[in-house]
Amino acid sequence: MSIEVVRLHPERSDLGYAFGGREPLLTVKPGTVVELTTEDCFGGAVRGVDDLPSRVCEFPYLNPVTGPIAVEGAEPGDTVAVHFVDIRPTRDWAVSTTFPHFGALTTTHTTAMLHDALPERVWVYDVDVDRGVCRFHARQGDFEVELPLDPMHGTVGVAPAAGEVIMSITPGAHGGNMDTPEMRAGTTAYFGVNVPGALISIGDGHCRQGEGEVCGTAVEAAMSTVIVVDLIKGASTAWPRLEDDEFLMSTGSARPLEDAFRISQHDLVGWTADLLGLDALDAYQLVSQAGLAPAGNVVDTNYTMLAKLPKAILSGAVVFDGVHSRLRAAGARYQSERG
Amino acid sequence: MSIEVVRLHPERSDLGYAFGGREPLLTVKPGTVVELTTEDCFGGAVRGVDDLPSRVCEFPYLNPVTGPIAVEGAEPGDTVAVHFVDIRPTRDWAVSTTFPHFGALTTTHTTAMLHDALPERVWVYDVDVDRGVCRFHARQGDFEVELPLDPMHGTVGVAPAAGEVIMSITPGAHGGNMDTPEMRAGTTAYFGVNVPGALISIGDGHCRQGEGEVCGTAVEAAMSTVIVVDLIKGASTAWPRLEDDEFLMSTGSARPLEDAFRISQHDLVGWTADLLGLDALDAYQLVSQAGLAPAGNVVDTNYTMLAKLPKAILSGAVVFDGVHSRLRAAGARYQSERG
Amino acid sequence: MSIEVVRLHPERSDLGYAFGGREPLLTVKPGTVVELTTEDCFGGAVRGVDDLPSRVCEFPYLNPVTGPIAVEGAEPGDTVAVHFVDIRPTRDWAVSTTFPHFGALTTTHTTAMLHDALPERVWVYDVDVDRGVCRFHARQGDFEVELPLDPMHGTVGVAPAAGEVIMSITPGAHGGNMDTPEMRAGTTAYFGVNVPGALISIGDGHCRQGEGEVCGTAVEAAMSTVIVVDLIKGASTAWPRLEDDEFLMSTGSARPLEDAFRISQHDLVGWTADLLGLDALDAYQLVSQAGLAPAGNVVDTNYTMLAKLPKAILSGAVVFDGVHSRLRAAGARYQSERG
Amino acid sequence: MSIEVVRLHPERSDLGYAFGGREPLLTVKPGTVVELTTEDCFGGAVRGVDDLPSRVCEFPYLNPVTGPIAVEGAEPGDTVAVHFVDIRPTRDWAVSTTFPHFGALTTTHTTAMLHDALPERVWVYDVDVDRGVCRFHARQGDFEVELPLDPMHGTVGVAPAAGEVIMSITPGAHGGNMDTPEMRAGTTAYFGVNVPGALISIGDGHCRQGEGEVCGTAVEAAMSTVIVVDLIKGASTAWPRLEDDEFLMSTGSARPLEDAFRISQHDLVGWTADLLGLDALDAYQLVSQAGLAPAGNVVDTNYTMLAKLPKAILSGAVVFDGVHSRLRAAGARYQSERG
Structure with a gap:
């Protein structure tokens, strides 16, 4: 039996900026492979060191997501699985920036202080997919270094509960902008379904990011991504969970950071x-x-904090009847068919 | 030239329970190897599942430390380096426990709630140093699993600034109870010196621990440990830093957890x-x-949060003129001499 | 010139449960007096000590709000003023409860712990509007005490920015469920406008509440409330501000609590x-x-934290050209006309 | 029977900078009135707008305290009561400052950011004890305003448990630098005793302060203060409690701020x-x-957060057999005897 493959290449005008409050762009059966493209978190507007985001981007049109994708048969109380088969930068460059009042080591609108904002600055990385590296260039001086590519999506989630519409920049129980490097190819993400169809959206591709994403942005890139979507009926999932070949992972997204830690550990x-x-x-x-x-x-x-447990100590226990292995196999089959 | 080796095997009555406020048990020259022993965080009093810590331990006689060790010539404004050559459990068992009002997923005296305390429970692990494993036995049911040994010290630090005397259970700018698995053999820890001699103390050996130490205790064990101590004159270190062959690591210890994160990232x-x-x-x-x-x-x-950077991207830059490599080499020499 | 007075008595089916995402029930000119009614936070379903909220209420149909009320001419970048003329309990009883996983001294879904939930319990208060008191009856034993009525609204706000739809239980830059006792008759609240018409909603009447609302609910009551609404063109307001005859008050709503404090102090x-x-x-x-x-x-x-400054030290400076005094006078005129 | 009155006017060299680790300067019987003086938090070194604290003060010689005062018969497990009879500025000026990396709206060593420190600035207030006012002068422009005097002590506490020595700038379960305006004349403070004699120290007088002390310092002044000290045998007090004629008050000192809130509310x-x-x-x-x-x-x-309950609702219940009223009466007697 061959795998169903569908494509989702949204026009700029079809991009979303929130989870919830939107009709699906696409409806798929469980088990479908979706080839999709995503824009970077700046909507592609930052293309050089002089393209300061505060000038070339317009709030709230930040962090666009591709979707939503409805999953046939998904109902509140179910869980959807999103397995990442491939995540590939589509350009030979990527960008990162500081942004006024955003980041962990700066005054923000929430951690409000009397300082002026830190300077806004753009870094352009060279991206070499074949060699699997991206190159950092210091803005002052001539230091350069290559970092390994480790492509991932910062933003993956479903429509929230209670009819809420939540900006794509916010992570929570519905997923969203968790910004964890674990959301890479080979990972299966599980989300509890809050509305019929679940309504999955994906965006914010990163060539790589450090844990904590301390300056506020990663090596931001448009992506060409392949996922397999599945549905687990009658299984609820309170907070997004991830699984790869080695680890189970629970997530928690909250403030203060110890509450994110508590949620993730409690769940694990x-x-x-x-x-x-x-x-x-x-x-x-x-x-x-x-x-x-x-x-x-x-x-x-x-x-967002993650709590990870090595599967090696699980004595063979498997999650949702082995859905991760099945989706991984489906992804491999898709890849071998595509050549 | 041969390495100077000294021993420190404190009697129970010589154990300390704080950083600061104590005369050194030992004074060593920079470059000295110290063979020392440490008791577990319960002072060895928890030896079976019926030895509830709240009964067999007496506050504040918890988390004993071995030391202080004075370093000749160390003055405020300098940095001492402590390189861990070997950390080895001395018994064939180890323990972990819940403890009333202690841990991340329970009401505590600080995160004060109206719940009764969680049940106090003891787990005894079998420790097999030769095979490099410790065995977990569930208290309910018969689940068992072997976990790899990864011995480390939860508590390492120096006398604090400003004449403070700080319980050994508290981590801070002086080090103390940081409880990071990175404090293993092969790691060099750097501490800023606050008082003449620096006054290093070490305790709280763990056969292994998860990140976050979520239940409040690790696989607690008495240890036989070998360190090499060194002194970097005229170099101040605001928060403890670690280095191993692969990573530079900054630490931050504070509340809320995002401030620990901020300190560590700011330092890195x-x-x-x-x-x-x-x-x-x-x-x-x-x-x-x-x-x-x-x-x-x-x-x-x-x-406590850690911020880690791979040394591979440092273009060959070295810390303190390569002290980590020198101490690592000294440790290897010591080990080859001891056989 | 007589004041325009309109009424808003929504049917149960007209109640809202969120800020944003809804068409106005009513559109008024600046300067209009609105007589409105609000249900209590349980939608009136908790009427006796056996009506446990987890049984008689259905998530997310909690904390209903009356509105939205559109203000003619209000545009993003403007500020709307809501002056409370009168807030009056409509029943001779009110209720308060504990609720599983809600409150400051209990494990919650965010401050997640391994404890069972605290017991769910309902307290019914006698309300005597004429005497200005409500009576607390202990559930265990026979202790009783009268507390002064100090009627207020926990939830007042406008549609949020960026197209978000936010549950009525959440406070933020749009106002919402700030739960401050300062939102009483005599107070003027200022909100920045995010969408045309501003879209004001009001709910969650309290006969009184302590600061912090530590158990999670106040003395909850349906209310008959009179407001005067006004519009300040071209004045933006980042976070809700309050003013009464004595104080200017800035609010901040965030986590951790020090960030709520920082926002409010920074604004003040x-x-x-x-x-x-x-x-x-x-x-x-x-x-x-x-x-x-x-x-x-x-x-x-x-x-939510408040930052308050006595107007006595302002040397006569007035806010928005004296709008608070004008609205207060309009309210007095309305009251004298109604007798 | 006449009240015993003793004096404690420490020399500069007798000032302390910590709680714990020090012999008493004075030992008194329960019931004794102590007339004492305290220096301001800068040790009197900031006397004009050009006396920047970072230049004229030397860490850790900040926030000096007068004491410790031992109470005869006080043992661990008891409670000492400190009733403030009078707190009076001794100079006709007082100072406040910003200080690099200190305050709520600035990067600090804990909330570590990449901003430069805010400017360091000194404000000198005119103090008029007879008229009960202090005068603020803006440093830029000519705005001035009188604020009511409300003299209080920021720092009051006892030696901590577990042999700790804690800088006088830190508040905790032992009291210390709680910086609450409630510590004024007319208030009785209760502290649990951790060491024989309790070892009370007092400092950091403020002509007045706002709640939160947001810039980091109050209107700092040397004080002439009168207290009555008492002992409640066999009564333990986990966190400092305050009582005045109108309120019971529990305190909590911790981070994040919600934990300080939880401690205080849990205690109340x-x-x-x-x-x-x-x-x-x-x-x-x-x-x-x-x-x-x-x-x-x-x-x-x-x-530090406070939790306050009006005594009016206590149906006549009294704390520790009415010690507050007795000490208040003793203070009144002392004042009438002194004329």
Whole structure:
């Protein structure tokens, strides 16, 4: 049986800037492969060091997302799975910037201080997909260095609960702008469904990012991305979960950062208890000794932490009947068919 | 030239419970190897599942440290380096526990709530140093799993500034109970000197711990540890820094967790700018794309975050004239001499 | 010239549960008096101690608001003023409750812990408008005490920026569920306009509340309320501001609570500098010595702090050309006309 | 029976800079009146607008305290009461300043950012004790305004538990630098005793301060202060509590600010339950509707929140057998005897 493949290449006028409040651009059956393209977080408007975002971008038309994609049969109380088969920068350059009142080491509108904003500055990276690197050029002096490409999407999620419409820059229980480097090819993301169709949107591709995304932006790039979408009926998922070949990952997005940490760890403890049939305190103990806890972002309107557990210690327990392996295999099949 | 080696095996009555306020147990020259032993964070009093810490331990006699060790010639404004050559559990068991009002997923005396405390529970791990594993046994049911040993010290630091005496459970600018798994053999830790002799103390050995140490304790063990101590004159270090063969690491210990993150990232940005001769914004950009940001602890009286940068991108720049490599070599020489 | 008076008594099916995303129920000219009614935060469903909210209410149909009310001529970049003339409980009882995972001294979905939820409990208060008191009855034992009525609205705001639709339980830059006792009769609230008409909604009447609203709910009551609405063209307002006869008040709603504090103080410093023609640091100094800083709520999805400055030190400077005094006078005229 | 009165006028060399780690300067019986003097937080070194604290003060010789005063018979597990009879500025001027990296609206060493420090600036106030006012002069322009005197002590506490020595700038469970305007004449402060004698120290007089002390310093003044000290045997007090004629007040000092709020509210709920014989949830409910929650400081190494309950609703219940009234009466007697 061949895999169904559909394409979603939105026009600029079709881009979204929020989760919720929008009709689907596309409806797909569970199991479908979607080839899609995304613009960068500046809508492609920052193309050189003189294109200051505060001048060339217009609030709130920032962080455009491609979607929503409706999944047939998805109802509140279900979970949708989004497996990333491929994420590939479409240009040979990418950009990063400081932006007034945005970032972890600057006064912001929330951490409000009497300082003037830090200077706004743009960095243009050379991107070489074949060699798998992007090149940083210092703006002062001539320091340069190549960094490995590790393409990912900062923004992936579904329509929120309670009819809310949430700017694409905000991460939360619906996913959104979690800005974690773990959202790379090979990862399956699980989201609880809040509205019929789930309404998945994806954007904010990064050639790579550090954990925490401390200056506020990553190596921002337009992407050509392939996903496989699936549906798990009757399984609710309170906060986005990720899975790759090595790790289970829970996310939490909140402020202060310790609450993001608490949400993610609480979720991972419950997940571990469920998978292994453990008492909550036993799972708490096991996660405490075996888990990892990297920052996603510490700059957005909510901060994101991840809680990771190596699958090696799960004694073979599998999530949702092995959906990650199945989607990974489907992705491989798609890739071998495309050549 | 042979390396000077000294031993420090404190009696129970010689253990300390704070940083500051104590005369040195030992004074060493820069470059000395110190073989020392540490008790576990319960002072060895928790030896079975019925030894509830709240019963067998007495506040404030928790988290004992070995030391202080004075470094000859160390003065305020200098930096001491502590390189970990070896950290080895001394018993074939280790323990972890929940403790009333301690941990990230429970009401505490600070995050004060109206809930009763979570149940207090002890887990005893089998430790097999030769095979490099410790074994977790669930308290409810019969789940068991082996976890890799990754021995480290939760608590390492120097006497604080301003004449303060700070409980050994608190991390801060003086180091202390940072509870990061990065404090393992092969790592060099740098601390700014606040008092003559610096007064290094070490304790809280862990067979391993997850990032965040979410339940409040790791796989706690008495350790036999070998360090090499060195002194960098005229170099101040505001917050503890770590270095291993692969990474530079800045630490921040504070509340809320985003302030721990900010301190660590701010320090790493400054460190990177200094090493590479970069403008602050260029360093901010580079760290944003290349850095890692794991949690240390999110349970102690201050929380700890790490900011890590791969040394591969430093174009050969070295810290303090290469002290890490020198101490690593000295450690290797010591080990080959000991057989 | 007589004052225009209109009424807004929405049917249950006309109640809103969010700011944004809704057509106006009513459009009024600046200067209009609006007589309106609001349901309590439980939609009137909690009427006795056995009506546990988790049973009789259905998420997300909580915290209903009356509105939106469009103001003719209001455009983004303007400010609307809402002056409270009268707020009067419509029943001789009111209720308060604990609610699972809601409140400052309990585990929540954000400050996620392993505790079971605190017990859910309902308190019914007797309300005596004529005597100006409400009576608390302990649920265990027979302690009773009368507390003064101090009627106010927890939830007042406008449609948010960027097309967002935000649950009525959340406070933010658009106002919303700030839950401050200062929103009482005699107060004028200023909101920046984000969409044509501003789209004011009001709900969540409280017979009284403590600062911080620590258990999560106040003495909740349906209200009969009279407001006067006005429009200040060309004046932007970043965060809601309040004014009464004695104080200027800035608000900040965010997490952690110190960011709510920072926003409110930063705003008050700027406001003071503008009104008195002071340098920012002089205004910072003056606010530091003369200001008050009470909590609004520390339980909602964002926390709210207020920054208050006594108008006595303003040397006669007035806000928006004296709009508060004008609206207060209009309210008095309305009241004398109604008898 | 006449009241015992003793004096404590420390030399500059006798001033302390920490809580803990020091022998008492004075030992008094319970019930003793102590007339004491305190220097301002700058040690009197800032006397004009050109005396920038970073130049004329030397870290850590900031925020000097007078004491410690030992109370005869005080043992761990007891509570000491400090009633303020009179607090009077000793000079006809006072000062306030910004200080680099200190304050709520600036980058600090903890909320670390890449901004340069805000400008350091000194304001000198005229103090007129007879008229009960201090006068603010803007540094830019000629704005001036009189503010009412409301003299208080920012720093009051006892030696901490666990042998810690804590800089006088830090508030905590031992009291210390809480910086609340409630610490004025007429208030009784209760502290749990951690070491024999309790070891009370007092400093940091303010002619007045705003809630939150947002710029980091108040209207700082040397004071002549009269206290009455008392001892309550066998009563422990976890966090400092205050009482005046109108209110019970619990304090919490921690970060983030919501934890300071939680501590103070948790303590007040427990206190209310104890005094009125209420179930914890009933007390939670009552405090939620009747309590006040002003900020103390949001600038020190820990932030301080207060939780206040009007004594009018206590149905006559009294604290510690009426010690506040007795000390107030003793103070009045002392004042009438002194004329």
